[in-house]
Amino acid sequence: MGRNLRIVHCFRSPVGGIFRHVRDLAQAQSAEGHLVGIICDSSTGGDYEDRLFEQIADTLALGAHRTPMQRHVGPGDVTAAYRTYSLIKQLQPDILHGHGAKGGVYSRLFGSLLRVSRSRVARLYSPHGGSLHYDANTMTGKLIFAAERVMDRFTDHLFFVSGYEERVFREKIGPPRAPSSLVYNGLGEAEFIPVTPESGAAHFLYIGMMRDLKGPDIFIDALARSEKSTGRELTAVMVGDGDDLPAYREQVTRLGLGGRVTFRPPMPARQAFALARAIVVPSRAEAMPYIVLEALAAGLPMIATSVGGIPEIFPAGSPALARPDASEIAARMENLVADPPAWQALMPTTDALKGKFGVDVMARAIEREYFRVLES
Template sequence: MSSTPGPSHTRPSLHAVQVLGSGSAGSGAHVRSLAAGLVARGLRVTVCAPRGTGEGYAFAGSGASFAPLPTCADASAVAGIRAASLSADVVHAHGLRSGVLAALALRGRHTPLVVTWHTKVRAQGARAQVVRLMERRAARAAAVLLGASSDLVDRARRRGARDARLAPVAVPAPRPGPPDDDSLRHKARAELGAVARPLLVAVGRLEPGRGYGPLLDAARAWRELDPEPLLIVAGEGPERPWLQHRIETEALPIRLVGRRDDVPELLAAADVAILPSRWEARSLLAQEALHAGVPLVATSVGGVPDLVGDAAELVPYGDPDALSAAVTRLLDDPARRAELVTAGRAQAASWPSEDDTVAHVLSIYDELSQRGA
């Protein structure tokens, strides 16, 4: 973690268990940052997560212990959390499934449970009822439920949470990159096939709710621009075959480049970043784009307006004409892009830091430990 650790915690022996599922990019990075910050303040931290998640986020490198959990067998996962939490002073679960599993694991114990909802699970039909029951179980079991956006806090209260609070999640500050060098940017654009054309970038899992259908609809209009922009979409998921078929059938100026570990570099090469989602809390892409000084066009949903303020062009979800027009206006207006770059960096500087986030979570742990004293 790049921030400077604060003073050691007043109870150095306090043991906090973090429970994480497969982990989106935002929640996984948050737990890695939180674990490192808590260890730096003198806590003993155990992270319970699937083995692949543990390797992907290198929790052992944060100073935390790691307890691998199975990804499919819920009963085995509950047993694993229960065993890892035997000496815990507090258990902190991240995500809906993790919250439910942790609640089951702590049945019969007095260990306080904190649950953070980073996002909401979208479901239809019979599965929607199951999700509601899971939300109710997690919300009612939590001593404190933290929501990454105000609508998640409201949702938790509707599901019966005793104590629901807003807790914006800070992601790690972007790692220092090389000095500005046009040759590096041109090289990256050449590798992507965007030497003499505008480059647009979208990042996210290829799944329903991410807004890729309207995004592809918007891209039809960009075929008429001269030069024609190229849209790069980084991510994998179940919608890839359908998206690829549409791209080829409709001759859309889009490349699906799969999962990438160099998103900061992709953004650094971009003219505009696009976030077309149906709903977001504190979008990782939006944060990375504003940190990187890349103009952002995003849907006005969930926590996005509060997150970006006036530092992005906001459009309604599911309106491809509005999305297409907003991107086209930015490509035609270098002065407006420069305004958004300046506003974006100022907005990013106003967000909670990793230290702020760790301190907030630690104050909740303190509060709960004092309740039980």
């Protein structure tokens, strides 16, 4: 499309959907000849994330740079911000693309500072939910949304990963001054190869961060309700890590599910998919979760909450969707185990998923806006 660009992706935590999105984007951009680098937090992530960095190291011509970044605003932000700015300045990006709340602030603030020194840097922002999850009626929410309105003045382009995310931005922050695009997360061709459940696979899988926002507690309650309603023992695997993990282990024990729920550490999604015959995504809030796309592409029947951008993945009015409520999810669990083939027929087709959520579609749309901003 044009010259090779120096692209730096800045975000805080190298875990979950944001990290997955950046990895996919960085690999696709590198394949197009662009020079790509990453700047993110060094205090989050573990061995699994370290292995993910190793897998993409060869595609990052500008390297992966990790420095401590706090999740919440505090005194340490001054030091963290200075270190991050110094790294960005050294990398001399044409494109500074921030992801999530903190990455968005850093990319727009530091991109603007570089412009003062006559560097031509395009400042782009993908919220990925981030600050949009806050309640606009709380003091914290009001402060954060006020900051977003200020930062909007220093934004060259906004990328939304779902129509839902765009609507929430407009409702809580206001119509963006900067141009914006809806660009869905994308999957690679290999991810559309079906995963076969292993021998002795559990009935249900939960995979994700162990925090209440993602609904592990709802999943456990729903499993217990399903057992009571059907009168049969149901098994589950819960894959992930997080500060709230001990509370979920205690909940499983308290509900008498200890022999039937297995906890496993973080692992590649497709490896986890083989551990169960169906997946439940019980999130209380989402933007456009990769795990839903990955599991559907792998052929898993799914129950998911109708939050964020998830309904944009399914046919309108799909019975596979529920409120983030244990009783609603339990009822769908019961229907799924009663007739798995019928539930599988409710899932989106492979062709529909590829046409809307392919990584090539995502990368081309984002690259097009990069060049448009630089040429404007």
